[in-house]
Amino acid sequence: MRHRVPDRPVGGLGPRPGTRTEHGPGAEGRPSPGRVPGPGFSGDGPLSRAAALVHTLLTVEAMLLAAASPGLVALFFLDRDPAGLPLAAVCLLPLGPALAAALHALHHRGRDLTDLHPARDYWRGWRLNAWPALKLWAGLLTWLTVVAFCLAHFPLTGLPGWWAALLAAAGLAGLLWGAHALVLTSLFAFRTADTCRLAAYFLLRHGRTTLGAASLIAVAAGLTLLATEALPALLAPLLLLSLLHTSRPVIIETEEDFTV
Helix, strand or coil: CCCCCCCCCCCCCCCCCCCCCCCCCCCCCCCCCCCCCCCCCCCHHHHHHHHHHHHHHHEEEEHHHHHHHHHHHHHHHCCCCCHHHHHHHHHHHCHHHHHHHHHHHHHEEEEEECCCCCHHHHHHHHHHHHHHHHHHHHHHHHHHHHHHHHHHHHHHCCCCCHHHHHHHHHHHHHHHHHHHHHHHHHHCCCCCHHHHHHHHHHHCCCHHHHHHHHHHHHHHHHHHHHHCHHHHHCCCHHHHHHHHCCHHHHHHHHHHHHHC
């Protein structure tokens, strides 16, 4: 497998022997050499870390919306009709690479105000992950479009109701697989086929992580139904940060068992 070891460990993990990590400004969330905080300012206090997190989330939000805006803007002009599902899938294509880049930026975020580069981290993640993420995202959107189209026209089929439940379960399984695949392709450089297999493997291997991803999908769906489609997009950085947190076991096992 080709791989790219994450540049910053998640949740306090140290670099493993033999792995490649980047050391540079902000590599460990500390001020870069020669850079001294201003008088009376501590770059590693709780208030500084909170401000750094807010700054990172807002910047990543702006970058994500900018990267996905062509499709999202077009999506708002589509009619709410099952016949428009294929067009909706096409409009959502830019969202996959945008989400992968956002995960990359949040994974490598700085911990204090003296060393923040969220915009640079975002665009670096987009350059590294745009094409791999697009391939996975396009396949997932195709599957979800087929499922949604079948469910929308299910009354015309005359099939028993349990077939509809089976289709809905298949769609949910695809979404959960996509959550694992998105994390893997954002932080590692496996081949597409290897990422697909690993995502399917972790789907059952780490039940808590999968359950956490399911809860985030439920939150996003609930926000869409109860409020507006724009609300999940506005809260995307928070949802993605939660996904990174719940995916820690997957990231740790991937680093330990599937990278060198």
